[in-house]
Each structure stands twice: as structure tokens, then as C-alpha cells.
Amino acid sequence: YYNSESILFLNGKYVKASEASTDLYSQTLHYGYGVFEGIRAYQTVNGVKIFKSEEHYKRLKKSCELVNIPFSYTVEELEQITYQVLRRNNFADAYIRPLVYCGPNMSLTSPKEVSLMICAWEWGKYLGDQLLRLSISSYQRPNPKSIRIEAKVSGHYVNSILATSEAKQRGFDEALMLDMEGNVAEGPGANFFYEKDGALFTPSLGHILPGITRHTVLQICKELDIPVVEKKINPEELFEADGAFYCGTAAEVAGIESIEGHTFNKHWKNTLGAIIQEAYKSLVLEKSYSSYIIV
Numbered sequence: 482y483y484n485s486e487s488i489l490f491l492n493g494k495y496v497k498a499s500e501a502s503t504d505l506y507s508q509t510l511h512y513g514y515g516v517f518e519g520i521r522a523y524q525t526v527n528g529v530k531i532f533k534s535e536e537h538y539k540r541l542k543k544s545c546e547l548v549n550i551p552f553s554y555t556v557e558e559l560e561q562i563t564y565q566v567l568r569r570n571n572f573a574d575a576y577i578r579p580l581v582y583c584g585p586n587m588s589l590t591s592p593k594e595v596s597l598m599i600c601a602w603e604w605g606k607y608l609g610d611q612l613l614r615l616s617i618s619s620y621q622r623p624n625p626k627s628i629r630i631e632a633k634v635s636g637h638y639v640n641s642i643l644a645t646s647e648a649k650q651r652g653f654d655e656a657l658m659l660d661m662e663g664n665v666a667e668g669p670g671a672n673f674f675y676e677k678d679g680a681l682f683t684p685s686l687g688h689i690l691p692g693i694t695r696h697t698v699l700q701i702c703k704e705l706d707i708p709v710v711e712k713k714i715n716p717e718e719l720f721e722a723d724g725a726f727y728c729g730t731a732a733e734v735a736g737i738e739s740i741e742g743h744t745f746n747k748h749w750k751n752t753l754g755a756i757i758q759e760a761y762k763s764l765v766l767e768k769s770y771s772s773y774i775i776v
């Protein structure tokens with residue numbers, strides 16, 4: 482993703498990545514006290530569009546608020562800056578990474594100085610072809626009474642990194658994480674859905690990041706008349722499931738092949754997840770998907 486020639490936005494200026502620098506005494510670097518977003522832009526039938534930019538930038542502002550990082554950019558300003566970054570790099574299908582980080586401060590107090598950087602890199606339009614083999618992680622999602630689980634805070638991702646590396650060490654593609662009560666929560670960077678008897682099930686909010694893609698999937702389900710239930714999910718339920726998928730801005734809608742070696746009752750191509758994957762693809766590319774008929 483890193484290209485020294487690419488242009489990023491840093492505190493009011495558009496600069497080359499190789500010419501941007503930061504302070505080694507940054508509170509974000511030492512304590513993980515910063516917030517970020519992951520956003521995608523697509524070459525749609527109507528030109529280059531940032532998918533759900535308003536939702537992402539509202540969440541960025543909310544994350545700042547929840548962890549007391551002062552941040553005054555408006556959603557509109559952030560959108561304009563992001564389109565500038567894309568234009569200056571001539572990017573179409575891209576991943577966008579805004580980061581709000583704190584300046585030098587070695588104490589555990591509110592930040593004295595706050596910076597914004599927005600970078601982007603070209604990233605393929607669609608990942609979703611390969612099915613994922615999941616392990617159930619020994620790492621739980623953090624206790625929501627210890628952190629602000631609904632905020633996308635840099636430091637929270639150490640938990641995701643540990644879970645991912647454990648899954649890979651055990652020979653799996655990805656981890657599935659439980660919450661502190663032992664219910665299914667989410668992946669290290671994606672939300673989880675499973676299918677059973679014609680309906681979809683997904684963990685309720687409370688122990689997960691409220692994903693923008695998760696919300697989009699719920700909207701797609703409504704439009705396509707697919708029943709979907711938000712509830713506490715016992716991991717045992719997954720071994721009887723007909724299918725399952727992950728969803729997130731980076732992962733988009735990614736089918737799951739197995740969980741701890743247990744496969745599902747249906748082939749991926751016959752699942753509700755496959756229908757949602759197609760609908761999501763059409764939505765991000767601004768193509769109509771109302772022609773999908775559920776039988």
C-alpha cells in the first residue's frame with residue numbers, strides 16, 4: 482500500500498508520502514490513543530464514488546468524541562479532502578485510511594495537539610471469491626466496560642492482530658472471536674452473519690464494532706425480504722448452520738467455508754450470503770440490484 486510518491490493529506494496540506502513525518506513522542510504511537518477509519522472508493526457507473534463516506538466520517542467524529550479527542554473537521558470537509566486525495570493520485574478503486582492522531586504528550590491526559598492524515602492506495606474492486614476457513618480464537622473481544630467498543634480506536638487493534646496471527650499459525654485463513662460472555666462477536670476486522678432455515682442471524686450490538694457494511698447488509702435484507710435476526714449467538718449454533726459470511730469495508734461480503742473444520746449444509750453459491758454478495762457488489766458500483774428474486 483505504501484508508495485513514497487503517493488499524495489496524502491496532512492494537517493491542511495497535500496504532501497508526498499515520503500515527505501510526511503511525525504513526532505516520535507506522539508501519544509498515539511506510545512499508547513494507541515488515536516482513531517481511524519477504513520473506507521473504499523469505487524469506479525462506479527457514475528464515476529469515482531466514495532461508498533458511504535458520510536457514515537464513515539460520522540463514525541470517525543463519533544470515535545473522537547467517545548475517547549475525548551478534540552476534532553473539528555466537518556463531514557463535508559472530510560469528504561472534499563478525500564476526493565482531492567483520490568484525484569491528486571488519480572485513484573479510482575481505492576482504500577482510504579483517515580487517521581486522527583495525537584501529538585507529543587507522555588502523560589495519560591487529554592491530547593495537547595491533534596493531527597489528521599488521510600492517505601489512500603489502489604485496491605482491487607472485489608476480494609470476495611475465496612472462501613474463508615475460520616478458527617475460533619482463544620482471544621476474546623475486549624470487555625465493552627474497559628474500552629469504547631463502538632469506537633474505531635488504534636489501540637483496540639492489538640486484539641485483532643493477536644487473533645489473526647493465532648489463526649494463521651494454526652493454519653486457518655481468519656479468526657472468529659467470541660465476546661467476554663462466550664457468545665459469537667465478530668472477526669478481527671469484519672462483522673459476522675450466518676444462515677439457518679432461510680433466515681440470517683448476526684450478533685446484536687454491544688460487544689462488536691457497529692459496522693457500516695453490517696448496516697448495509699441489514700438494508701439489503703430489508704429490500705430483498707430476507708429475514709434477519711440480531712441476537713446473542715452461541716458458538717454451538719454455528720455447527721448446524723447452512724452458511725455464513727463476513728462483511729466489512731475491506732472484506733466486502735466474503736463467504737466462509739468452515740469454522741474449526743466444520744463445513745456448512747449448503748454450498749456457498751446456494752446461500753443467502755451469495756445473493757447478498759452480488760447485491761452488495763451492485764450497490765457499491767451504483768448498479769441496480771432490484772432484479773434479484775428470492776425463491
Ligand code: PMP
Binds near residue numbers: 691695
Ligand atoms: N469489526 C471490526 C473489528 C472492524 O475492524 C471492522 C472494519 N472497520 C468491521 C467490524 C467492519 O466495519 P465496516 O463495515 O464499517 O468496515
